[in-house]
Amino acid sequence: DVKVTQSSRYLVKRTGEKVFLECVQDMDHENMFWYRQDPGLGLRLIYFSYDVKMKEKGDIPEGYSVSREKKERFSLILESASTNQTSMYLCASSLISSGRGKSTDTQYFGPGTRLTVL
Amino acid sequence: GEDVEQSLFLSVREGDSSVINCTYTDSSSTYLYWYKQEPGAGLQLLTYIFSNMDMKQDQRLTVLLNKKDKHLSLRIADTQTGDSAIYFCAERDGAGGFKTIFGAGTRLFVKA
Numbered sequence: 436d437v438k439v440t441q442s443s444r445y446l447v448k449r450t451g452e453k454v455f456l457e458c459v460q461d462m463d464h465e466n467m468f469w470y471r472q473d474p475g476l477g478l479r480l481i482y483f484s485y486d487v488k489m490k491e492k493g494d495i496p497e498g499y500s501v502s503r504e505k506k507e508r509f510s511l512i513l514e515s516a517s518t519n520q521t522s523m524y525l526c527a528s529s530l531i532s533s534g535r536g537k538s539t540d541t542q543y544f545g546p547g548t549r550l551t552v553l
Numbered sequence: 554g555e556d557v558e559q560s561l562f563l564s565v566r567e568g569d570s571s572v573i574n575c576t577y578t579d580s581s582s583t584y585l586y587w588y589k590q591e592p593g594a595g596l597q598l599l600t601y602i603f604s605n606m607d608m609k610q611d612q613r614l615t616v617l618l619n620k621k622d623k624h625l626s627l628r629i630a631d632t633q634t635g636d637s638a639i640y641f642c643a644e645r646d647g648a649g650g651f652k653t654i655f656g657a658g659t660r661l662f663v664k665a
Contacts, residue, residue, distance in 0.1 A: 439595075470655075475561065477641065477657035478596075493652075525595055541586065542653055544595035 438462070439545035441526050447551045454513040456548050458526030465530065467509035468542065469493075469501060472523040484509055516552045524548045557656040559642050564662045571629040573659045575642030578623065584645040585618060587627045590658070591638045599627070599640075629661075637663045 442457035458467065466485050470478040470493075480493030482501040490501050498520060502510040509528075513520055527542040559575040577585070583604050588596040602609045602616045602625075609616045615628040629636055642656040 475657060478655040480652065483652070527596075541584075541598055541601060542596075543598070544588075546595045547593075 439526060439528055439543050441524075441545040441548050443548050444546060445549050445551075447553065448513075448516050449553050450517060452513075452516050452552075454516050454550065454552075456511040456513075456524055456526075456550070458509045458511070458528075458545055459507050460509075460528040460543070461507065462528065462530075462543070463506065464528035464543075465506070466528060466542075467503065468527040468529075469499075469509065469511045470525045470527065471495070472525055472547070478525065481511065516550075518552050520550065521552045522550060524550055557642055557644055557654050559640075559656040559659045561657065562660050562662070564664065565632050566664050567632060567634055569632055571627075571632045571636070571661055571663075573627045573629075573640050573642075573661065575625040575627075575656055576623055577625065577642070577644045577654070579644055579646065579654070580620075580623065582644040582646075585616075585625050586641075586643040586645070586653070587614075587616065587625075588641040588643060588655075589638045590641065596641060632661075632663050634663045634665055637661055 439460045448454050468483040469481045472478050479495050481499050482493050484490045484503040500512045525547045526545040529542045556578045565571045586601045587599045589599045590596045613630045617626045639658040639660050641658045643653050646652040
């Protein structure tokens with residue numbers, strides 16, 4: 436089974452702090468994603484990465500950055516946390532499917548990190 | 554841009570069937586998914602359907618796809634209290650990109 440783990444289930448930070456959210460997957464997936472989930476808004480894509488050191492902005496990248504130094508690990512960074520970044524953060528990974536015709540590109544999710552910024 | 558819409562709430566009695574509906578806008582979608590999220594947990598893939606299929610059945614779950622109307626539904630037969638969760642509809646970007654577009658989620662509440 437695919438396993439996606441996130442470093443913390445719950446996190447409380449203060450405004451202005453730098454926050455690191457870590458995600459690790461053990462299935463050698465090329466693609467990794469960071470979403471935030473807010474009531475009534477569903478999942479919104481922050482950033483995704485399709486290879487080591489490669490990243491693409493999602494729909495709401497402002498206030499966030501990411502790092503992918505190793506294939507299995509994708510980090511989300513809040514340079515200066517603000518109260519409007521209080522949310523549930525979900526990491527996901529998937530196989531690359533373009534050109535291989537085998538994968539549904541199903542995304543597998545971690546358990547989430549509930550971040551509160553005071 | 555692409556959009557996925559679903560109603561926010563559904564309430565059913567235990568033992569009844571639940572039908573959760575979803576509409577999407579991307580006519581070139583390749584795969585469509587249903588995910589389940591239980592309280593405090595991440596998203597769990599329930600089932601998926603390829604865009605050239607009309608129906609897929611998996612035990613108590615039936616997925617129906619009307620590609621012409623861009624309408625996807627998930628039917629849960631004999632709904633149980635353990636089925637209470639948020640159900641997300643999602644579509645795979647058909648333009649060869651890496652994105653999956655998610656709906657806002659339908660909260661299913663099963664009354665005992």
